[in-house]
Amino acid sequence: MMEKQNDKEPIPEKVKFIDSCEEWPPPPASPGKHGFLFYLGILMDVACILAAFPFLVLAGAAARLDGRVAPPDEWYMIYAAMNAAVTLFPIAYTAIVARTIKVLATWKLERGTTVGFLEQLLASRSLVGALQILWSLRVVNLVGVMLVTLAVISPIGGQASLQMLKIKDVANMTQADVTYLTTLNGSYSEFESGTYFYEALPGMNSMYAASLTASAPVKNSTMDLWGNVKIPSLSRLAAPADHVGWQDVAPDPSLEKYSSLIGIPARGLSPDTNTSYTLETSYFDLDCSKMVNGSTAECGNSTSTNTTKPAFYCFPGSTFSFGIDEMLASSYGPTWAYINDTDREFPQRTIRFASTSMPALTVAYCRISTAYVEAAVNCTGLSCAVSRMRPSLRPHPHPHLVPFEFLYYFNGFFWQLPLATKTQAATRGSQLTEYYINDPLLPLANTYRLLVPLFNVSPRDMSIRLGQVLNSYYLASLDAWGITGMSSGSGTPVSTANAETVVDGTFRNITTASTVSTNRVLYACQWAWWAVFVVACLVMFVVACIGALLNWRTEAPDILGYVSTMTRDSPHVSVPEGGSALDGTDRARLLKELRVQLQDVRPRDGVGYLAVASLEGPAKLPVADRMYK
Structure with a gap:
């Protein structure tokens, strides 16, 4: 902690911030899951696993109704459900896949892996990101193909939910x-x-x-x-x-x-x-x-x-x-x-x-x-x-x-x-x-x-x-x-x-x-689309199960993908001692008022150095014609 300042001197921003971090955990702290996050994690895992079941029920109803008479009122309700599924399925699928990818990256980081693998995982939580990271890293590997495939399933599965069941006029002779x-x-x-x-x-x-x-x-x-x-x-x-x-x-x-x-x-x-x-x-x-x-x-x-x-x-x-x-x-x-x-x-x-x-x-x-x-x-x-x-x-x-x-x-x-x-x-x-x-x-x-x-x-x-x-x-x-x-x-x-x-x-x-x-107006199950939708639902279910399993087998804190992670062990950012076991969400919550900037931390040297540092006064932008390491 800094020495106490005179009453006539202004107190620096970093001192004010450090004094306000009353919830900052004193060292040492256990990295295990506990408290509110423990129960929230259970709730999220169960919700992700169960998210696939309403869509599987819809697919089962489509298969069961094939060839049956389609009353107008019943068809209206089923069509409304399929219209809802075409919007909700990509949202639920993308959220579950993105969560599982992040859990997998944390699990691999705990056990040791390469930076390229982590970058590939964290960037592949969307189709565009999965394709872009392959170009950025100049790699074409099995992991990339699998991540692209997972991303492609989302829009196709959503469209399949709308196309898997139709009605048709059938003449009974x-x-x-x-x-x-x-x-x-x-x-x-x-x-x-x-x-x-x-x-x-x-x-x-x-x-x-x-x-x-x-x-x-x-x-x-x-x-x-x-x-x-x-x-x-x-x-x-x-x-x-x-x-x-x-x-x-x-x-x-x-x-x-x-x-x-x-x-x-x-x-x-x-x-x-x-x-x-x-x-x-x-x-x-x-x-x-x-x-x-x-x-x-x-x-x-x-x-x-x-x-x-x-x-x-x-x-x-x-x-x-x-x-x-x-x-x-x-x-x-x-x-x-x-x-x-x-x-x-x-x-x-x-x-x-x-x-x-x-x-x-x-x-x-x-x-x-x-x-x-x-x-x-x-x-x-x-x-x-x-x-x-x-x-x-x-x-x-x-x-x-x-x-x-x-x-x-x-x-x-x-x-x-x-x-x-x-x-x-x-x-x-x-x-x-x-x-x-x-x-x-x-x-x-x-x-x-x-x-x-x-x-x-x-x-x-x-x-x-x-x-x-x-x-x-x-x-x-x-x-x-x-x-x-x-x-x-x-x-x-x-x-x-x-x-x-x-x-x-x-x-x-x-x-x-x-x-x-x-x-007679009959239901007609489009079996090709039905199969695509069922496969997409099963993939979402399996991915959710894998994510839940990895989540409970990982003891390391979830720090990947958070800006607050850049404050860990940085000599240029003033934060209280300890807190190494904090998850990225907790660290971001506690540091949400901390002012930072990508700035030159060696302004008096001939060659500068850009780093994330605490912002104690007015922001100073990097000079365009200055050289930096």
Whole structure:
């Protein structure tokens, strides 16, 4: 201790500091761990060892959940945990590795080692430091490789915690039956029931009128007003056919590609599944030519089936009418009664459509046939669309056969169609059917005109629009209740309580097998990332255990990495005697107010000497042009 100064002289800073170090341990002192640091060390070692377990639990959960259904709420919590892990893992890993490296350096210093080894350890507590010290020491050794590897694991392990578990949509494929309305053998039209069609007319005509006045998005969509899939016209598909006849149906919205405004109802679909099935169906295909100047003189009511002299059998009844050039038989049909007449030639019939127009009668002649097709339908929930089509490969009647060439059927169908949307003012203006043929997307836009000029419609458009009119009314006559979503009967005649025979529904259906896929959201463990994360967690655990073991096998004080260590045994720093067994943390705490500077400790010599020394007065910077040892 310095001698006591006079009251008039200022007391030097170093004396003030030395007198204030009341906690400085008197020599001698034991280097062993004791007191608060003992328990703090235990707590830190246990915490480092246990730090790996939450991450291992997360990895175990990822492996366990692989392939299981992922409820949204559960996935949200797990994803939040992985998001937290991607931040927390590098922090915990780096802290544990850095602590263990320092403990290892202290342990090696206690037993004797090289300065280069200690520098390499203490500088490698980060990836940049591990690489930089290899360059600084100009060494490439196994220790350096191991330290760089330990540093690299930190960011990779953090990223692996976020990537090891994902979710994916998986389709569960099963088989189920789908029942749909058939237009083939066994179908039953209301116009085949004699006069019983009167009971069905309100439903048929309402549904027909609704389909004509539906909005443009509905008309252009793949489904009708009631959720039934619409069948495109095979002849209007642009895609080439493949080797088995399939043609793709373009997904673009286009009214003109559909054969009818009313679709084919199907039962057995579920809003929670995706369903794929094929259906066999048919529709009428028209090829029209047109003459502007026509007359009603071509129409007659003869029931002759003489094919040598064509005649049109028309039912005016409204502002438009239909006729056909020849009848096959005076009956209701059906055409399927002739399926075995494979060696017989059936002439293609011509439909005559006449509409009252100004200044002349619009008359269109359309050659008509039946198209038998197979359609592949894909449904997402209850939303369906035909994805591809081909000509039917099943036996069917000759395509030239149509139900309209059977006199009784013709009489009922073409008697009621012109009256389906007739109003009391019908004789003064065109009907809704004519408005549709004139403008399919906005049929009511020009209703102020008494008579629409259908002679302006091209033959191509007449073929498409008139075909849609015939097919829509025909489908409505098959099952007005089933098409609009009501349940239908089997179509078999039954007797009522008053002994009257009626038809219990007209839904003659076909059941077909379908492929049902249920989209399920499943957990998917990314095993490569999972393995990386588990290895990183195990490395962190092993490093923590090694650090704890070395910490309790080291008796030397922890002095590495502290600035206060430079005050040990220095003749240029004024500190109390003793304290050689202090840890770096204790020494730094006790000397935290000590003022030091890298200064010239030989200012009067010709050559100076730089050392860390106590700062007793104003700081004096080294002189740039002075030489130092």
